[in-house]
Amino acid sequence: MNNLISIFILMAIVNNIVLAKFLGLCPFFGVSKKLSNALSMGLAVTLVMLIASISTTVIYNYLLVPFQVEFMRIVLYILVIASLVQMVELAIKRTNVALYNSLGIYLPLITTNCAVLGVALINSTENYTILQSTVSALGGGVGFSLVLIIMSGIREKLELSEAPESMEGLPIAFITAAMLALAFLGFRGMI
Amino acid sequence: MDMIWIILILSAIGLVSGILIFIVNRALPKESESLKKAQKVEACLPGYNCGACGYPGCFAYAQAVAKDKSLITKNPCTTVIQNEKMRSELEEVLDIKIDASAMNKKAVVRCYGVTTPLGDYNGINTCKAANNLLGGFKRCPYGCLGLGDCAKVCPQDAIEVDKARNVAVIDPDKCTGCGLCVNECPKNIISLVPADATIVYRCSYEPVKNIPGRERCDEGCIHCRKCFKSCEYDAIIWNNEKNIPEFDFSKCTLCGECVEACPHNRLIKFSELSHKEQQKLEKEKVNS
Numbered sequence: 400m401n402n403l404i405s406i407f408i409l410m411a412i413v414n415n416i417v418l419a420k421f422l423g424l425c426p427f428f429g430v431s432k433k434l435s436n437a438l439s440m441g442l443a444v445t446l447v448m449l450i451a452s453i454s455t456t457v458i459y460n461y462l463l464v465p466f467q468v469e470f471m472r473i474v475l476y477i478l479v480i481a482s483l484v485q486m487v488e489l490a491i492k493r494t495n496v497a498l499y500n501s502l503g504i505y506l507p508l509i510t511t512n513c514a515v516l517g518v519a520l521i522n523s524t525e526n527y528t529i530l531q532s533t534v535s536a537l538g539g540g541v542g543f544s545l546v547l548i549i550m551s552g553i554r555e556k557l558e559l560s561e562a563p564e565s566m567e568g569l570p571i572a573f574i575t576a577a578m579l580a581l582a583f584l585g586f587r588g589m590i
Numbered sequence: 591m592d593m594i595w596i597i598l599i600l601s602a603i604g605l606v607s608g609i610l611i612f613i614v615n616r617a618l619p620k621e622s623e624s625l626k627k628a629q630k631v632e633a634c635l636p637g638y639n640c641g642a643c644g645y646p647g648c649f650a651y652a653q654a655v656a657k658d659k660s661l662i663t664k665n666p667c668t669t670v671i672q673n674e675k676m677r678s679e680l681e682e683v684l685d686i687k688i689d690a691s692a693m694n695k696k697a698v699v700r701c702y703g704v705t706t707p708l709g710d711y712n713g714i715n716t717c718k719a720a721n722n723l724l725g726g727f728k729r730c731p732y733g734c735l736g737l738g739d740c741a742k743v744c745p746q747d748a749i750e751v752d753k754a755r756n757v758a759v760i761d762p763d764k765c766t767g768c769g770l771c772v773n774e775c776p777k778n779i780i781s782l783v784p785a786d787a788t789i790v791y792r793c794s795y796e797p798v799k800n801i802p803g804r805e806r807c808d809e810g811c812i813h814c815r816k817c818f819k820s821c822e823y824d825a826i827i828w829n830n831e832k833n834i835p836e837f838d839f840s841k842c843t844l845c846g847e848c849v850e851a852c853p854h855n856r857l858i859k860f861s862e863l864s865h866k867e868q869q870k871l872e873k874e875k876v877n878s
Contacts, residue, residue, distance in 0.1 A: 458603070462599055462603075463599075466592075466595045466599065467592070468592060468595055468596050468599065471596050471599070471600070474600065475599070475600065475603060478600070478603060478604060478607065479603065479607065482607035482608070482610070482611060483607075485611055486610060486611055486614050489611070489614055489615060489618065490614060490618060493618040493619055493620075494618065494619070496625060500649065500650075
């Protein structure tokens with residue numbers, strides 16, 4: 400149990416996917432302009448990450464390791480994640496139209512998101528069991544959503560505040576992101 | 591030996607996921623009829639997602655219309671009403687007739703904007719913020735502040751702020767009458783008029799409310815009632831309470847008598863409204 404909690408905190412805060420591992424930077428800047436968009440994106444990424452990690456861990460532990468072909472995992476993971484996202488999108492579209500409308504644009508975007516692949520790869524390098532990788536994916540998703548929400552909150556304020564003309568928009572957002580990453584560096588050594 | 595395993599595993603997983611997607615596709619309930627109809631309706635909508643109808647985007651509006659046809663008259667999409675092609679397509683899909691002329695509207699800024707400012711305004715660059723500071727920085731308490739809150743919400747880019755006069759000007763050709771700017775204006779000087787109306791009353795000053803330090807601009811309506819007297823069709827009604835003219839566009843015959851009668855040029859024809867058109871005319875004059 401202790402082990403699971405430490406994995407969760409490690410993935411969510413200490414080794415945060417965006418600010419410590421520098422994965423998934425594209426949605427970090429692309430979708431962090433509005434708080435509501437950031438929330439839906441975080442939700443969608445967490446969902447896909449969870450499903451992808453469970454299935455890739457099963458494949459890694461019961462297919463790749465016994466046949467000693469671990470080096471093929473990147474190709475396989477992309478294949479598995481892409482088809483999984485297709486299935487999830489289909490299921491949501493047919494059963495819950497309201498949820499599909501709010502997630503719709505983001506789900507296909509996540510298919511080849513490196514954050515999802517990154518968590519799956521971390522799980523297999525650390526040799527996590529299925530339960531452990533579930534928790535680590537949950538932590539990764541929560542960490543991603545957390546950073547996206549913090550960033551979108553700051554950027555909504557930045558829109559209203561006055562910045563030097565050359566710094567307006569993306570440049571000031573990059574500087575803010577750098578400071579955020581520095582702040583998250585403070586969690587190093589916690590675990 | 592390794593290579594064979596890799597090929598086998600890769601193709602096996604590819605095959606399995608293909609079969610899984612097929613099974614999921616078959617096992618799930620088909621898309622419901624209402625959703626299919628909503629998608630058909632959505633194809634006829636403009637797709638601006640402006641939100642003027644009160645629904646979050648065109649698809650939500652299409653879903654609501656697919657459920658209840660009468661919504662198209664109760665809460666019409668103004669862009670569709672003005673566009674003949676979209677309107678006929680929607681009529682075909684929904685199997686109803688849409689009487690466009692009854693719903694067709696456009697927005698008008700009822701201010702000429704020449705009033706002098708009381709001082710420099712360096713605050714937050716929106717009309718709403720400026721209006722909270724003692725009702726704005728212009729001498730006329732009903733004057734357009736010209737900071738362009740309306741221009742920002744306009745989904746058609748029909749509103750431009752005329753920098754010389756510091757007033758918002760709505761292009762009647764581009765305006766679809768969605769009414770977003772009407773709610774946005776803190777001074778309440780934008781109003782919707784029928785799209786075939788040809789005259790604009792360009793002053794919002796109400797003389798009954800005497801606000802110290804604020805007065806009508808030199809170009810404003812002097813409330814002489816000449817337009818009221820000149821109209822032979824009872825289309826102009828004098829509001830005695832507010833002491834301003836009001837227009838009944840259903841009776842207006844577009845004769846233009848009131849425009850001729852107005853001594854202060856506050857009643858003008860729509861064709862003279864577009865600032866760009868004026869510039870074009872001036873250029874032509876210079877050329878000839």
